[in-house]
Amino acid sequence: MIRLLLALLITTTIFASQVERFRWENGETYLVFLEKHKLPIRPLYYNLDKDDQRLTEEMRAGIHGQILKSSDGEIQQLLLPLNDELQIHIYKDKNEYKFEAIPIISTTKIEAFATKIVSSPNYTIMKRTGSHKLAQIFVANFRHSLNFKNDIRNGDNLVMIYEQKYRLGKVFSMPILQAAMIEMRHKKHYIYLNDDKRYYDEKGHEVEGFLLARPVRGARISSYFTKRRWHPILHKWKAHLGIDYAAGRGTPIHAAGSGTISWAARMGTYGNLVKIRHADGYETRYAHMKSFRRGIYRGKHVKKGQVIGYVGTTGRSTGPHLHFELRKHGRAINPLRVVQVTTKKLKGKQYKAFKLLKKNYDESIALHLKNQTSFKRISKFESMCYVHSIDCKAPTQTQ
Numbered sequence: 001m002i003r004l005l006l007a008l009l010i011t012t013t014i015f016a017s018q019v020e021r022f023r024w025e026n027g028e029t030y031l032v033f034l035e036k037h038k039l040p041i042r043p044l045y046y047n048l049d050k051d052d053q054r055l056t057e058e059m060r061a062g063i064h065g066q067i068l069k070s071s072d073g074e075i076q077q078l079l080l081p082l083n084d085e086l087q088i089h090i091y092k093d094k095n096e097y098k099f100e101a102i103p104i105i106s107t108t109k110i111e112a113f114a115t116k117i118v119s120s121p122n123y124t125i126m127k128r129t130g131s132h133k134l135a136q137i138f139v140a141n142f143r144h145s146l147n148f149k150n151d152i153r154n155g156d157n158l159v160m161i162y163e164q165k166y167r168l169g170k171v172f173s174m175p176i177l178q179a180a181m182i183e184m185r186h187k188k189h190y191i192y193l194n195d196d197k198r199y200y201d202e203k204g205h206e207v208e209g210f211l212l213a214r215p216v217r218g219a220r221i222s223s224y225f226t227k228r229r230w231h232p233i234l235h236k237w238k239a240h241l242g243i244d245y246a247a248g249r250g251t252p253i254h255a256a257g258s259g260t261i262s263w264a265a266r267m268g269t270y271g272n273l274v275k276i277r278h279a280d281g282y283e284t285r286y287a288h289m290k291s292f293r294r295g296i297y298r299g300k301h302v303k304k305g306q307v308i309g310y311v312g313t314t315g316r317s318t319g320p321h322l323h324f325e326l327r328k329h330g331r332a333i334n335p336l337r338v339v340q341v342t343t344k345k346l347k348g349k350q351y352k353a354f355k356l357l358k359k360n361y362d363e364s365i366a367l368h369l370k371n372q373t374s375f376k377r378i379s380k381f382e383s384m385c386y387v388h389s390i391d392c393k394a395p396t397q398t399q
């Protein structure tokens with residue numbers, strides 16, 4: 001049945017016109033959205049389980065959804081992307097509206113460019129690519145090891161190799177830096193994304209982040225961050241937008257970074273929750289706490305490592321653990337990508353593997369530098385699919 005519906009959606013796309021694209025308004029909630037489109041609230045919200053309800057709270061201003069209407073203007077299907085991997089699919093089935101979370105189809109490409117620096121890396125990347133995101137990931141990943149302020153000379157080079165996702169022929173989601181080189185007074189500095197998903201410099205030293213590795217010392221990770229995961233028992237797509245640390249009741253929880261407490265109270269499925277606002281739009285969340293530490297309240301400044309509360313199992317939780325989230329401008333990101341241990345040096349086998357990875361990237365960087373590879377976006381796509389389907393053979397699109 002679903003396949004049929006999907007095929008319908010795709011066919012309609014091909015024969016044009018009925019799929020509308022819309023932008024999620026600032027401040028709009030899922031419930032307001034349903035009301036605005038005269039969609040029934042009970043099956044599409046109140047009857048959902050708690051996890052799916054929480055997913056509906058993930059809608060962010062600026063995302064683009066698709067709406068498919070019948071010729072008399074009635075909504076047949078809706079796609080609302082939650083992150084770069086999972087989307088809410090609302091569809092009409094025998095006069096009833098249904099809700100499901102399904103994967104987003106995207107194409108991943110590795111792209112690269114080299115350029116001469118004018119003024120600052122940030123300015124240069126913006127000017128060459130028009131992409132804030134590329135400038136942002138470059139600067140963010142070097143900021144803990146290099147100081148761009150004084151050491152850049154006009155004519156120094158930079159090279160970026162990164163992974164970019166595309167959806168329906170358009171750039172989609174944050175790019176992920178794979179390797180980069182920047183010259184400072186003609187001396188080359190490198191950074192590499194290793195197989196362990198952490199960044200290292202050319203000597204195999206980890207590039208230190210601003211957050212603590214673990215908010216609960218010695219705790220075991222019982223659940224990893226995932227933007228989408230197939231639940232084998234419930235037979236549906238779920239997301240886990242944080243990391244769970246299993247630990248005994250009452251184990252101290254430390255602030256992962258310095259910042260200001262923006263919330264220290266109960267909050268729905270989170271139970272006792274602390275939110276800390278950090279620099280650069282980052283926020284950390286600590287859920288299911290047994291209790292808050294004395295003196296932890298909204299508006300209070302805390303230092304990295306300071307105890308803020310104790311492990312518990314309040315809210316929707318099956319046993320004592322800390323559910324830890326990291327958000328940037330409200331969007332959940334994988335803490336393990338950003339939260340880094342105090343500098344660690346790769347050794348032995350790991351270092352050997354890293355050296356091989358580094359060698360490949362170095363060759364690639366040298367080549368881009370020599371050719372002064374210019375920035376360009378992929379312009380041709382073989383297919384344009386909203387959702388996976390064997391029937392998905394949409395026409396080639398040129399941007």
Ligand SMILES: [Zn+2]
Binds near residue numbers: 240242244322323
């Ligand atoms: Zn969790």
